[in-house]
Amino acid sequence: MNESHNSDYKPKVLVAEDEPFQRLLLVDFLEDIFIVTAAENGKIALNKLLEENASYDLVLLDLQMPEMDGLELLIYMQEHKKLQNIPVVMMSADHENESVAACMKNGAKDYFVKPVRAQTLKSLWKYIDNIPPAPISNSLAQYELLEDLGVGAGGSAHLIKNKNDGQQYALKKISLKMKDPRERRLAENEYNLLKVLDVPTITHYYNHFVEDDTIYIIMEYAEGGCLGKKLEERKKTPRTQKTPRTQKTPRKRYHWNLFY
Numbered sequence: 622m623n624e625s626h627n628s629d630y631k632p633k634v635l636v637a638e639d640e641p642f643q644r645l646l647l648v649d650f651l652e653d654i655f656i657v658t659a660a661e662n663g664k665i666a667l668n669k670l671l672e673e674n675a676s677y678d679l680v681l682l683d684l685q686m687p688e689m690d691g692l693e694l695l696i697y698m699q700e701h702k703k704l705q706n707i708p709v710v711m712m713s714a715d716h717e718n719e720s721v722a723a724c725m726k727n728g729a730k731d732y733f734v735k736p737v738r739a740q741t742l743k744s745l746w747k748y749i750d751n752i753p754p755a756p757i758s759n760s761l762a763q764y765e766l767l768e769d770l771g772v773g774a775g776g777s778a779h780l781i782k783n784k785n786d787g788q789q790y791a792l793k794k795i796s797l798k799m800k801d802p803r804e805r806r807l808a809e810n811e812y813n814l815l816k817v818l819d820v821p822t823i824t825h826y827y828n829h830f831v832e833d834d835t836i837y838i839i840m841e842y843a844e845g846g847c848l849g850k851k852l853e854e855r856k857k858t859p860r861t862q863k864t865p866r867t868q869k870t871p872r873k874r875y876h877w878n879l880f881y
Contacts, residue, residue, distance in 0.1 A: 631656045632678035632749050637666035637694070638712075639686040643735075647681070650742055655679075663689030667697065670704055677707055678749045684713035684720060692723060699728040708748040712737055759830040761837060764792065775808075780842060790827065791842040797834045808836055 634655040638644040639662050651657045658677075660666035663686045669675060680698070682691035691711055698704040711724040712733040721732045730748040733741055763784055770778040776795035782788065795808045827839045 632746075633658070633676060634745070635660065635666060635669060635677045635680045637661075637663055637680070637686065637691065638683045640683075643683075647737075647742075650739060651681075651745075654743065655745075662686045663691060663694040667694055670698070670707075679745060680707055680709045681745070682709060682711050684711055684715060684724070692727065695724065695729060696727050710745060710748060759828065761830075761832055764790075775811075776836075781839075789842050791840050793836075793838040793840070795836040795838070797831075797836060811836075811838070 632655050634651060635658050636644065636647050636651065637660045638647055641661075644659055644661065648657050648659050655678075658669060660669055663682070665688070666680070666682070667689060670677065670680070682694060684691040691713070695709050695711065698707065698709060705728075708730045709728065710731045710733060711729045712735055713720060714735040716734045724732050764781040765784055766779055767782055767789070768780040770780055770791065772778075776793055779792045779794065781790055781792045783790070793811075795811070797805055797808060800808065827841070829836060829838045831837070
């Protein structure tokens with residue numbers, strides 16, 4: 622996700638840590654960002670997860686705990702219909718590859734090595750799904766132009782910043798002046814397509830509005846650039862034999878039809 626989040630929304634996080642001082646430190650820091658519930662071992666954490674009205678956006682689990690350790694609880698969650706979609710991040714002073722691999726293999730989103738730093742804890746936002754999006758303004762006056770990204774036959778693209786929260790977005794600007802009815806329909810079809818696109822390598826559509834006979838489309842900014850331009854570049858590049866990858870690398874995200 623550009624992981625921009627709504628500053629008015631506090632996700633609910635369950636922290637399971639058996640060491641009292643560590644648990645106190647974690648709760649003390651996380652309460653500034655999240656609504657935090659603490660549990661002193663895996664069994665208590667499981668009981669809280671299974672409560673009738675329980676609703677958590679993320680679970681932060683210590684690996685080594687009495688009663689039920691973190692890995693046991695992680696595996697249980699992955700097999701339980703109610704719990705299997707809750708993101709889980711593991712933490713432990715054990716940084717052995719086998720421990721990390723076991724957690725990631727069983728569905729953990731990440732593995733934090735203790736002592737966990739404050740900046741690392743802040744990164745928990747990126748693992749939380751279904752966060753209400755930050756409000757996107759319907760007026761160009763609420764944005765500051767940072768950089769021109771490119772110009773094409775269909776419009777121009779710009780990097781902008783919301784003046785209220787500082788979040789950055791990509792803005793596509795399509796002038797409707799001098800366009801006939803067919804060309805106007807094509808322009809409108811573009812934001813209708815972006816609304817329904819759900820592809821891992823394509824950035825998210827946020828909003829669109831019309832001012833002064835111009836369509837403005839607000840979308841996630843991605844450093845990968847324009848997908849159409851990237852495909853054109855690949856056509857011109859001679860194909861080489863692929864070498865096997867030893868580890869997964871994150872896919873770059875691209876803007877759909879940003880300049881054309």
